Amino acid sequence: MKTLVLAGMLVLSMLVTALSASAESLKTIKAEGELSFALTGQYPPFNFVDEQNQVTGFDVEIGKEIARRIGVKGVPVTTAWDGIIGGLLANKYDLICGSMAITPQRLETLAFSTPYYRSGAQIFSHVDSDIGSVDDLKGKKVGVTLGTTYEEWVRNNIADADVRTYKGVPDMVLETANGRISAFVTDKIVGALAIKEKGAPLKLVGDLLYEERMGIAFNQGNPELKAAIDDALSAMQDDGTYLAISMKWLGIDVR
Amino acid sequence: MLDWGIIVHYFPFLLQGTVLTLKISVIALFFGFLFGLLAALLKLSPNLLLRQAGAFYVWIIRSTPLLVQLFLIYFGLPQVGIDLGPFMSGVLALAINTGAYNAETIRGGIISVPTGQMEAARSLGMGPTLAMRRIILPQAFRMAIPALGNNFVILIKDTSLVSTITLVELTLTAQRLIGSTYKPFEMYLMAAFLYAILTTTTSLLLGRLENRIAVERR
Amino acid sequence: MPDPNPEAMQMIEIHNLKKYFGTNEVLKNIHFNVDKSEVVAIIGPSGSGKSTLLRCINHLEEPTSGEIYVEGVLLNDKSLNKRSFQRHLNKIRTNVGMVFQQFNLFPHMTALENVMEAPLNVLKEAKEDAERKARVLLDKVGIGEKADSYPGTLSGGQKQRVAIARALAMNPDVMLFDEATSALDPELVGEVLKVMENLAEEGMTMLVVTHEMGFAERVADRVVFMADGYIVEEGPPAEMFRNPRNERTRKFLADVAHV
Numbered sequence: 243m244k245t246l247v248l249a250g251m252l253v254l255s256m257l258v259t260a261l262s263a264s265a266e267s268l269k270t271i272k273a274e275g276e277l278s279f280a281l282t283g284q285y286p287p288f289n290f291v292d293e294q295n296q297v298t299g300f301d302v303e304i305g306k307e308i309a310r311r312i313g314v315k316g317v318p319v320t321t322a323w324d325g326i327i328g329g330l331l332a333n334k335y336d337l338i339c340g341s342m343a344i345t346p347q348r349l350e351t352l353a354f355s356t357p358y359y360r361s362g363a364q365i366f367s368h369v370d371s372d373i374g375s376v377d378d379l380k381g382k383k384v385g386v387t388l389g390t391t392y393e394e395w396v397r398n399n400i401a402d403a404d405v406r407t408y409k410g411v412p413d414m415v416l417e418t419a420n421g422r423i424s425a426f427v428t429d430k431i432v433g434a435l436a437i438k439e440k441g442a443p444l445k446l447v448g449d450l451l452y453e454e455r456m457g458i459a460f461n462q463g464n465p466e467l468k469a470a471i472d473d474a475l476s477a478m479q480d481d482g483t484y485l486a487i488s489m490k491w492l493g494i495d496v497r
Numbered sequence: 498m499l500d501w502g503i504i505v506h507y508f509p510f511l512l513q514g515t516v517l518t519l520k521i522s523v524i525a526l527f528f529g530f531l532f533g534l535l536a537a538l539l540k541l542s543p544n545l546l547l548r549q550a551g552a553f554y555v556w557i558i559r560s561t562p563l564l565v566q567l568f569l570i571y572f573g574l575p576q577v578g579i580d581l582g583p584f585m586s587g588v589l590a591l592a593i594n595t596g597a598y599n600a601e602t603i604r605g606g607i608i609s610v611p612t613g614q615m616e617a618a619r620s621l622g623m624g625p626t627l628a629m630r631r632i633i634l635p636q637a638f639r640m641a642i643p644a645l646g647n648n649f650v651i652l653i654k655d656t657s658l659v660s661t662i663t664l665v666e667l668t669l670t671a672q673r674l675i676g677s678t679y680k681p682f683e684m685y686l687m688a689a690f691l692y693a694i695l696t697t698t699t700s701l702l703l704g705r706l707e708n709r710i711a712v713e714r715r
Numbered sequence: 716m717p718d719p720n721p722e723a724m725q726m727i728e729i730h731n732l733k734k735y736f737g738t739n740e741v742l743k744n745i746h747f748n749v750d751k752s753e754v755v756a757i758i759g760p761s762g763s764g765k766s767t768l769l770r771c772i773n774h775l776e777e778p779t780s781g782e783i784y785v786e787g788v789l790l791n792d793k794s795l796n797k798r799s800f801q802r803h804l805n806k807i808r809t810n811v812g813m814v815f816q817q818f819n820l821f822p823h824m825t826a827l828e829n830v831m832e833a834p835l836n837v838l839k840e841a842k843e844d845a846e847r848k849a850r851v852l853l854d855k856v857g858i859g860e861k862a863d864s865y866p867g868t869l870s871g872g873q874k875q876r877v878a879i880a881r882a883l884a885m886n887p888d889v890m891l892f893d894e895a896t897s898a899l900d901p902e903l904v905g906e907v908l909k910v911m912e913n914l915a916e917e918g919m920t921m922l923v924v925t926h927e928m929g930f931a932e933r934v935a936d937r938v939v940f941m942a943d944g945y946i947v948e949e950g951p952p953a954e955m956f957r958n959p960r961n962e963r964t965r966k967f968l969a970d971v972a973h974v
Contacts, residue, residue, distance in 0.1 A: 280663075284676035291673040295510035320673060321663040325572070332575035334583065334663065412676045440679055616775050617819035617878075621833035621885060622809035624801055631836060635823045 268312075268466040271336055276317055277309040279458075280329060281340025283320035284410030287435045287491045288341045291320075300491040304358060305339035307483060308458070311474035322409055324389040327352065330461060337471075338459040341429065343391045353464065354457035355471045359488070359496040362450035363392050364430035368418055369443045373425055376448060379403060385414040385426035392427040395451060415442045427451065431492055503683045507674055511684075514670030515691045521584075521666060522653045522695070525591035529652060530645075532592055533599025538629075540604050551600070558597035564658055566590050571662045587659035595652045602644040606637030639710050646703035650696045657692075667691055725784070726751050726889050726920045727772060732781035734767055741767045743944040745781070749889070754921045756931035756952070759941035760967060765924045768941070769891050772922070773811045774804055785811060786888060809837060812882030816894040818874040820866040826853060826877045827862040830884045838885065845884075852880040856910050872903030876910055889920040896927060928971055932956050940964045 271277050281289040281301050289299040297318045309316030319335045330338055330352070344354045367373040373382070381402040386393040388407040396405055406423055408414050414426040415436050430450060436442045458475075460467055478484045479497065488495050539551025558566065571586040581589065610633050618628035638645075660669035671684040678684070727749040734742035741764045749755055757765045770776040771783060774790060783790040785807050795803055821829050830849035834840040840848075853859045856876040858869075866874055875895055882890060892911065896904045908930050915921055915934050925931055931938050931952060938955040940948045940963075948961040959965045 282676075283673045286677055290677045292677060293506065295507075295513070295670070295674065297673075319663050320665065320669070322661055325568075325661065328572045329663070332572050333580060334571075334575075409672070410676055412679055416679060416681065442679070611817075611819075613815060613817050613819040614821065617813075617815060617821070619804075620773055620775065620808055620811070620813040621881070622805045622837045623833060624805055627836060631832065632821055636821075639823065 267464055268470055271312070271314060271467070275314050277305075277312060277314045277337065278317045278319050278335040279305040279309075279337040279339035280319045280321050280326050280335045281305075281338070282323050282326070282410055283318075284412055285341055285429075285432060286411070287439070288429075288432065289318070300359075300487060300496075301339050301341055303487045303491070304478075304484075305337065305458075307478055307487070308339070308471055308474040311477060312470050323387055324409075326389075327459075330459060333461070336460065336467075341432075341456050342459050343454040344457040345391055348459070351462070352459045353462045353468060354459055355468060356475060357455035357457050358475055359456050360453060361429045361431050361456065361496060362453045363395060363427055364433055364450060365425050365427050365447035366418065366433045366444045367425035367447050368421065369445045371424060371445075373447055376400065376451070378447075379425060382424040383422070385417055385423045387411065387414070387428065390428075391454065396427055399451075411436065415440070415444065419443050429454075431494075431496065435492070498682075499686075500680060500683055503678060503680050504687060507678070507684070508687060510674065511667060511670055511687045511691060514665060514667040514688075515695070517664065518653070518656050518666040518668075518692075519695065521588055521591065521656050521659060521664070524588050525595060525656070526649055526652055528588070528592035529595035529599055529648075532596025533603050534634075536596060536600035537603035537607060540600065541607060555597045555600050558594055559601075563590065563594045563655055564661070566594055567658055567662060583659070583662045583664050587656075587662055587664055591652060591655060591659070594655070595648055598648045598651075599645060602641050602648060603637060605644070606639075606641035607633060609640050610636045642703060642707050642710070646700060649699055649703070653695050653699060654692060725749070726753070726786060727922075728782075728784040729768075729772075730782045732768070732771060732783065733779045734764075734771060734776060735779045741944050742771070742778075745944075745946060747939070747946060749920060749922060752918045752920055753937065754915045754919075754935050755923065755937050755939060756935035757922065757924045757939045757941060758926070758928070758931060758967070759947075763941040764944040765941045766893050769813075769893050769922060769924050772891060773808050773813055775813075805837070809833075809885050810888045812885060812887035812890040814875070814878050814882055814890065814892045814895045816897050818866070818871070818878045818898070820874055820878055820881070822866050825863050825865055826858065826869070826880075829866070829877055830881045833881070834884050849880070849884060852883050853877070855883075855913075856880045857906070870903060871899045872906045875899065875907045879907075879910055879914075883914075889922070890914065892921065892923040892925070894924050894926070896925070926971070928956070928968070940967065942967070 283289055283291050283297050287299050289297065289301040292298045297320060302318050305318060306316035321329055326338055326340065329335060344357060365376065365379070373379065379400050381404065383404045383406055384396050384400060385406045385408055386396050387410060393405065393407060396403055411428050411432055414423065414428065417423045418426055419442060425447060433444065433446070437444050458471055484497065485495055488497070536551045536554050539547045540555070542548050567587065567590040570581065570590045571583065574581065614632055614636065615628055618632040623631070656666060657668040660666060660672065665673070667688050671688040675681045675684050725748050729745055729747040732742055732745040733740065745768060757768065759765050767776055771778050772785070778791050788807065790807055792800065792803060821832065824832060827846070827849050830852055831845045834845040834848065835842065850859060850862060853862050856879055858873050858876050861869060861873060869877065895911070896907050899907065904927070908927060911923070912934050923935070935952050937949060938952045939946055940955065942963050948955070948959060948964045956968065959968060
């Protein structure tokens with residue numbers, strides 16, 4: 243009896259494995275008619291929740307446009323940045339379309355589309371702060387979003403920095419505004435939009451720290467899925483859809 | 498200080514988040530009660546193996562954080578081929594967690610029923626299961642209601658943790674809206690207010706149940 | 716398992732009964748029979764083993780050794796496995812009513828529900844039948860008007876009468892009374908004894924562990940005196956109370972008389 247139960251459990255678990263292993267393949271995505279893509283929802287203007295509590299922004303429209311071109315419905319899923327790769331590996335969604343930079347380290351566990359926008363890391367501090375360059379950040383409290391490339395860069399490049407990690411950019415904007423941290427590092431476009439749109443009392447410090455290329459991430463071993471996404475991306479760049487989305491949310495072409 | 502325009506505009510969205518919080522709470526409460534009852538009976542079983550199984554469950558759950566249990570189910574289980582959605586994972590983790598606390602509460606209720614009750618039931622020809630169901634458990638639950646109610650309230654508050662696994666319940670609704678409004682004070686105040694409504698209503702309902710039983714027994 | 720034999724002369728037969736609590740020997744080789752319709756009063760100082768003897772008869776205490784037969788059926792049948800032994804026990808217990816010193820009424824049920832509980836759920840009687848019978852029994856013990864009261868609102872004497880009705884609802888062939896009046900205020904003892912006396916007159920087989928010597932003398936067919944786990948002396952009440960042979964019996968009766 244016991245052996246029977248054990249055997250049954252084994253079969254069942256293999257069945258579930260088999261099902262979930264194929265969960266993000268292009269064929270199943272088409273069969274389900276749904277392409278789910280993850281983002282934090284706390285990264286305006288790339289992805290955020292609007293006044294109607296709807297998830298929207300540059301990433302969201304790009305993700306939905308890709309889904310449309312594959313012939314399915316695009317469904318954004320909001321999740322914390324530090325758990326976003328774990329969720330993809332656990333097949334909780336099909337893609338990460340949330341401004342993820344392509345890095346060699348991430349390429350070890352994930353697959354990426356061709357880059358869908360370029361940006362760079364930028365230091366932001368309070369308008370009244372006397373911080374003028376990277377060197378002024380030595381030993382200061384510097385905010386970064388947990389699990390980002392910015393976190394890694396700050397830890398490796400700013401001596402004695404007191405690194406504070408946060409769940410999203412809005413938290414860091416508020417913390418810098420009320421003086422709890424001296425500065426934070428994030429995407430240049432994101433920070434610049436916070437100043438422009440929300441009137442945050444921030445200034446840009448120095449030049450870009452480095453340039454980044456953002457990609458859409460998915461699980462490895464899905465060449466059909468990669469091809470479909472890359473085709474959709476290049477097609478929307480050719481027919482002007484991409485430019486329209488970019489101008490709508492960012493006011494510039496970030497290609 | 499407060500931006501009332503923000504509060505008026507966004508309150509309906511937080512109410513939507515509250516609906517999911519309530520849904521998760523009620524389902525987890527139901528299964529948490531079942532798990533608790535089952536574990537309490539296991540811990541009181543004459544069979545050593547069953548007793549140890551019950552004790553192990555209660556021990557492992559009470560000695561680890563709910564957040565870790567939640568992540569283990571949501572992120573960990575898919576690795577061994579068990580892929581539950583966020584809703585199922587959240588409800589399961591909460592139910593398993595609160596079940597361990599309910600188990601101790603219910604067990605306490607059962608052993609506080611005087612032994613004469615079991616003897617009287619058995620002397621009337623009732624078997625152990627029938628006597629437990631008809632005579633001991635109804636009295637045990639009556640005694641356990643205040644402590645069970647406390648567990649229920651803790652459960653409702655603990656549902657905020659499922660905001661970490663993509664469930665847009667009350668807490669995550671507030672967090673997401675802060676991302677675009679930059680108004681944490683207003684958003685978290687509204688969330689706190691709505692949690693207080695949920696927990697206070699639960700406490701009041703249980704208080705009334707308790708009073709009704711007190712009247713019945715006097 | 717043999718069915719109870721209503722024709723058996725002996726309602727209860729006990730052979731070589733021994734009972735230990737740990738290393739403490741509470742019952743020392745008891746031999747004891749009860750005839751059908753016989754009323755036996757068991758008296759003796761506290762700690763003499765009389766309650767333990769009574770509780771062995773429906774297996775609330777497990778005998779350490781010896782045999783107990785109820786209506787010709789071996790109660791502590793060691794040949795049965797755990798499951799069938801439970802069934803066997805439940806069956807015998809439906810024929811053996813027990814009344815406790817502390818009443819042990821179910822506090823979450825009304826008097827009526829207390830009486831109906833076992834007939835409904837053990838004997839599987841129809842609800843109307845069980846209720847009709849329960850009301851008759853509550854009337855019989857004189858508290859028909861309290862049918863819908865919860866035990867918490869009843870006096871000790873009323874509680875004990877509900878408990879007697881609850882035991883009678885199973886149509887038992889023998890009733891065990893374990894110091895049924897000891898927890899009662901003195902002015903409430905009489906109403907319970909009256910109910911027990913009526914039951915005896917109807918021909919119920921009764922084993923009564925009691926401190927009420929007047930009741931024992933008036934109602935019992937036989938009085939058993941126990942001390943230190945032994946049956947020291949037994950006989951008709953007239954003989955036992957007026958002319959006890961054993962020194963210990965004499966001393967016990969003298970002590971009780973002076974209380």
